[in-house]
Amino acid sequence: MMATPADTAIRVQGLSKSFGSVRAVASISFDVVRGEIFGLVGPDGAGKTTTMRMLAAVLQSDEGEIIIDGVNVAAEPERVKRRLSYMPQRFGLYDDLTVSENIFFYAELFGVSRTERTTRSETLLNAAGLLSFRRRLAGQLSGGMKQKLGLVCALIHTPKVLLLDEPTTGVDPVSRRDFWAILYDLRESGVTIVLSTAYMDEAERCSRLALLHAGSIRYCDTPARLKEAMPGALLSVSAADPRGVREALAGKPGVLGTLLMGDRVHVRVDDAGNRIPELQALFEQRGIATAPIERAEPGIEDVFVALVGGGSRS
C-alpha cells in the first residue's frame, strides 16, 4: 500500500479503462485533498462515468492505481466501500420502497445505529425538503426529489468520500440549490466530494476541476486559475442574430474563438483594446445590428472550449 500524505483523500495514478477498442479512460492521474469538492467536467463520452465507477470500486480498472483514504481500491474494494458513498448517474434506489424504507435499507447496509439513523435522517430529510414525503414511494417522487433522496441515502452513514455522478442532471433549480447547500455543509465537516458534471455553472462551484476530454484530463486546477490560464480576452456581443455575428467573425484576424450563449456571442480575442473597435467597424460595415461590444468575465464553459476545444452541453 502506498503511503499518502494525511491531507490526500484520493490519489489516482495512471488510471485506464478500455471497452473493446474504445479507450474510455486513458491514463489519468489526480489527487483530491480532504474536504475538497472536486469536479470532473466534460461533455458526454469524456469518461466521467467510467472514472466515477472505478473510484466507487464497482468497475475494475485495466491499469493504474486508486488510493482512497489510504486504502488501495483494487486490492481491498470491500474495505473502501465502507468509507465511501456513491450515487450513480441513474437513480439507484428502489422505486417500490418508500422514502423511509430506502433510507432504512441503506442505513442497515452500512451498520448505522438506530439512534444515529433517526437523527441523521431527520436532519438530512429536512435539509432536502423531503420531511413530509417520508411515506411516499420513491418511484412517485419528482426527478429532483429522487436525486435528493439519493443523496440522503448516500449520507445516512458518515462517508469520508462522497462520489456523485452527474447528481443534478434533470434537477429543478430549487432542488439543485438544496442539493448544493447540503454539499457545502458536508465540505465544512471534512467530507471529500468528487462529482462529475456537464453543467458549467455547476463546475464553478467546485474547489478544483479536472477538464476531461476523450478519456484524458487536459487541465486540472481551481476554477479561478483555469480562467487565468485561458489565453486571450473575452468579449460579449449582444445581437438580434447571434449566428450572423458568429459567421461574420469566422477567420477574422485576432479572433481565437466564438461561443454562442443564447442571444449573445462570446468572442475570444488576442487583444481586447485593439479588437473592440475593429469588430465594431466590421459589424457596421456588414450591417449587423449589435449592442456595444463589452468585455466579459469568462465562465468555465469559455475556459473549457478555449483550453480543451469542442462544444459542450448547456
Add this chain to the structure above:
Amino acid sequence: MNLRRLLAMALKEALQIWRDPRSLAVALLMPLMQMAILGYGVSLDIKHVPLCVYDQENSQTSRAVVDRFISSGWFSVSHVITRYSGIRRAMDRGACIATIVIPVNFSRTLSATGSAPIQAIFDATDVNTTNIALGYAQGVVAQANADIVAQWDAAHGVQSSADSGVQLDPTVWFNETLDSRYFIIPGVVAVILALVGAQLTSLTISREWERGTMEQLISTPISALEVMLGKLIPYFLIGLVDATFCLSVAIFWFDVPFRGEIATLFVTTALFNLVVLGIGYLISVRIRSQLGASQIALLVTMLPTTLLSGYTFPIDQMPAPIRALTYIVYPRYYVTILRGIFLKGSGLSDLWGPMIGLSLYAAGIIWLAARAFQKRL
C-alpha cells in the same frame, strides 16, 4: 457474514414482493391454479370406458354381470350387439374400447361347475388405456365372482377351495395404485414448487440490473453471500407456504393417502426448495433481463420436472440412456421421496438414496450460486 445486512436484504426483498402484483400472483395464485389444472387434468384414470356388450345368453345372471360393469363407473355401455361381426364394426369405428362376450351357456356352466368364462376383447391401439381398462375389467369380474362363488357355496352347502371356481389374478385385485391420481399428485406438488420457486428467484437479481438499482447496491459493503441469502430467505418462506398449501390440497382435497411423517416431509421439501431457489438465483445472476431469466427458468424447471422426474412417465419404462439421464434431474429425487412418504410411509432412513441425491444437488447448486454473483459491473 453480517446478520443486519442479511436481514435488511431479506426485508427489502419481502417488501418488494409484497408490492409487486406479478410476484404475488406467481407466489400465491399460480400454485392454486396449477394444483387444480394438473390435479384434475392430468389424471391418468379413465372413466366411462365405452363398452360393447354381446350377451349371447341374456339371462338374469348374465345381465347381472353386465350391470356390474356399468355400476363400477369405469365402463358405460355404448353398444349392445347380437352378432359376432358387430364387435369388429364397433371397434373399427372406435365406438368402444372393450367388448365383453357372455357365452350362451354361461349361467348353466356357472351353476353346474362354479366357474364360467367371459371373453373380453380390447382395442389395444392405446396400450396405456387398454392396460388400465383391462385392470378395471379384471377388478369388476373378480368382485362379481366373489359374490357368485359365495352364492354357489351356500347353494351347494360346501366350501369351495381357494383354487376351485373362478381363478383370480391377485395382482389386479383392486390394487389401489391403479388410482393414478395417488401417483400423480405428489409429482404435481414437485412441479409446482419447482416452477414457482425458480420463476420468482429468477427475477431477483435481473430486476436489480434492469431497474438500475444494482450499481448502487454493489457500491455498499454488503457481501455477495449476504445478497444471495438475504434474497433467498423470503422466497424460501414462500416456497414452504406454497408446499404446505399444495400438500394440504393433495391430502385433504384429492384424498391422497398420507402415511409418512410430517417432519420427513418438511425436511425433504426444504431441501428441494433450496435446490429450486438456487437454480433460479443462478439463472438470475447470469441473465440480466427479467424476461430472459424467467423464460430460462421455465425451461429448466418445466422440462425435467414433467418429462424426466417420473411424475407422469415411469422411470422404469424409459430406455436405459434416458433412465441414466434422470439421475441428473433433481425433481426425480423429490418425486421419489414424496411418493415414498405419501404412499409407503417411508421415513428418512428409507429414503437415504434420493436424500443423498437431493442433498448433493442442493450443496452443488448453492455453492455455484454463491460464487456466481460478483459485485462488479
